[in-house]
Structures are given as structure tokens and as C-alpha cells.
Amino acid sequence: EDQVTQSPEALRLQEGESSSLNCSYTVSGLRGLFWYRQDPGKGPEFLFTLYSAGEEKEKERLKATLTKKESFLHITAPKPEDSATYLCAVHQKRGTSYGKLTFGQGTILTVHP
């Protein structure tokens, strides 16, 4: 069964203090790994898709990387508006779970001014 584990569960940073979030996954045949941002009471907002080990993607202060067993979301010089829950999800390549994303529990990021 697909498993996605995110760490830490919660992270508190000072504005400007860079850090990384981790997503470890176990899946038979990875079609893609996704990062989403979710604000309280709202739907997840798509950030990145990574398809193969070694791939990197960047968007503003965020950079996502992928290895064969985990992904990192690096946050450089965060601002208070980056505070949110960050979700990682994997998409299996085949089988009856076609189209299904398996999500981790998320990392709650709080950035203090």
C-alpha cells in the first residue's frame, strides 16, 4: 500500500529563517510526486509536480527536490504569508488506484514576523 510520511508535523520559523520540509514515500511505481499548500478552511492549492529522481522545481521562495525515496520542500527566507499547511502526495503509476493521490498528513508551517 502507498505510504507518505511528512516531517516535521509542525515547524515554527522566524521571518527570513530558511528551512526544509521532508516527504518520505513508499509506492510501487511512482507516476508523480505533488506538493500542495493548504490555508485553513480552504482547498489545497497546487505548487509542484516532480516526476523523476534528481528533478527540481522552484517558485518564488520555494524549491522542491526529489530522490528515489523522498522529496524536500526548501523554503528560503520565508515570510509570514508562507504560513500554511504543506501537503505532499504521490500518484501511483498503474493499477486500480488510477488517478488517485495518496496524501501525507502535512506539515504545519508558521512563520513569525
Add this chain to the structure above:
Amino acid sequence: DSGVTQTPKHLITATGQRVTLRCSPRSGDLSVYWYQQSLDQGLQFLIQYYNGEERAKGNILERFSAQQFPDLHSELNLSSLELGDSALYFCASSVDGNYGYTFGSGTRLTVV
């Protein structure tokens, strides 16, 4: 606005009742997915439809059912509601299910 529309935004109902949640996918998207998000379970996949046909099923209870109509909107029906069904229910859509998808803003269901 993500382009995925969910109604209603909030729903309060009593145990034992039945409710229907509605989702209109982004224009051009053929796949619709339903997820349940509760505090202790995180985002849990319920069911996927592609162009009107059921494509994948997750841990969806027998009391729950869904369908996708010819105009591609989808409805999730929840019956014999229990207190534990209180959660956020999200709909998402994608072009064909091969790539990441776009979520709606959710329906918050409270069962009292």
C-alpha cells in the same frame, strides 16, 4: 478562484439524515475526485469518476455514493449520517487523471 465549484460551502444536519454535495469541475476537465478531510485522518481519497464512469474507489463507506452526470458535474450522496462523518469534503478535477489536479474550496459538513 480555482475553477472547481463546490456547493454548499457549509452544511449542518442531524444524525441519520441524508445530504448531497455538488461539484462542478474546471472547464475541460473530465475527471472528478472526491476526498474527505478530517482532523485525525488527513485527506482521504473516496472515489474518482472519469467522463461519467467510476474509475477508482478508495475507502468510501457503503452509506456514501457518488455519480458524474453527462454535463460532468458530480454529486456525492451521504446517507444515514453519523457524528463521525463531520469533515471537510473536497472535490478536485483534472483533464484525464494523469497529472495533479485542482481542488475546490470544499464543503464543511457538521453532523449534530
